[in-house]
Amino acid sequence: MGKTSLLLRILNHADYQGYKTITLDFDQIDCAILSDLDRFLRFLCASATQQLNLEPKLDEYWDEDIGSKVSCSLYFRCYLLEQINSPIVLAFDELNRIFEYPQVAKDVLPLLRSWYEDGKRTPIWQKLRLIVVHSTEVYIPLQLHQSPFNVGLPIQLKSFDLDQVKKLAKKYKLDWQESEEAEQLISLVSGHPALIQLALYHLSHQEITLAQLLKTASTPEGIYHNHLRRQWWTLQQEPELVEFFKILLHTNRPLQLKPIVAYKLSSMGLIRQIGDEAIVSCQLYRSYFTKNFVEIRIND
Secondary structure, eight states, X not given: OOHHHHHHHHHHHHHHTTOEEEEEEGGGSOHHHHTOHHHHHHHHHHHHHHHTTOOXXXXXXXXXXXXXXXXXXXXXXXXXXXXXXXXEEEEEETGGGGGGSHHHHHHHHHHHHHHHHHTTTXXXXXXXXXXXXXXXXXXXXXXXXGOTTSSSOOOOOOOOOHHHHHHHHHHTTOOOOSSHHHHHHHHHHTTOHHHHHHHHHHHHTTSSOHHHHHHHTTSTXXXXXXXXXXXXXXXXXXXXXXXXXXXXXXXXXXXXXXXXXXXXXXXXXXXXXXXXXXXXXXXXXXXXXXXXXXXXHHHO
């Protein structure tokens, strides 16, 4: 949807202001680390130390008797924040991956909230600015005062509407005075920002016409082929998701899914949630996956 793009712009602005920045992309963290609280918090501290170009001193602050969370907080407060004079922006990209490890999430998420609360009353913690980026609604049960998702400034990225697509097309120097072209593209990808952006990029470089793009969108010759192939491969790793997604493909009305299934399909961008129900997120996915499931049945 463009979350990472927005995050990069925010971090670039922070750099311009003279702030120090730390980024953790949860998609790049090993499962073995995410599934172990102590390993994850040590990883967080080690990564922060490295990105701040400081000497690692984990063993000086880590104490099994007081626990990983307190050790991690002491490391940030007494070492990292003390060593850096400017504010520090700590950004978590794709934080939703930790939802897959509930026992770790139930400790890490309240820890982030505690740092936010500490910043209200402790000057040293006011130097730390937190950004959390996640793809889906949080399904980890947390008490209100423990959640980092109900404080600060929430920004929800939504699908582009007609006017936004036309404005973006204009920035790409495409002459879309009428609404027809923008409406056709929205009909294909339901205003998905990243997919809209990719289409406009190819169209602006005159690599393909809109008619060709629409005709080949869900085929191996289309501009979305690599993206669709990655989505197909990811979906195939979860047989349960395949069965539920097949059901959605064969209906045009919203259906209620199990929370964990809805979370995973939503995090892939394959569904759009309407309240507690879901539909296939766009015609591109409906066409591509329907065709691929039919081909599998024929081959079988």
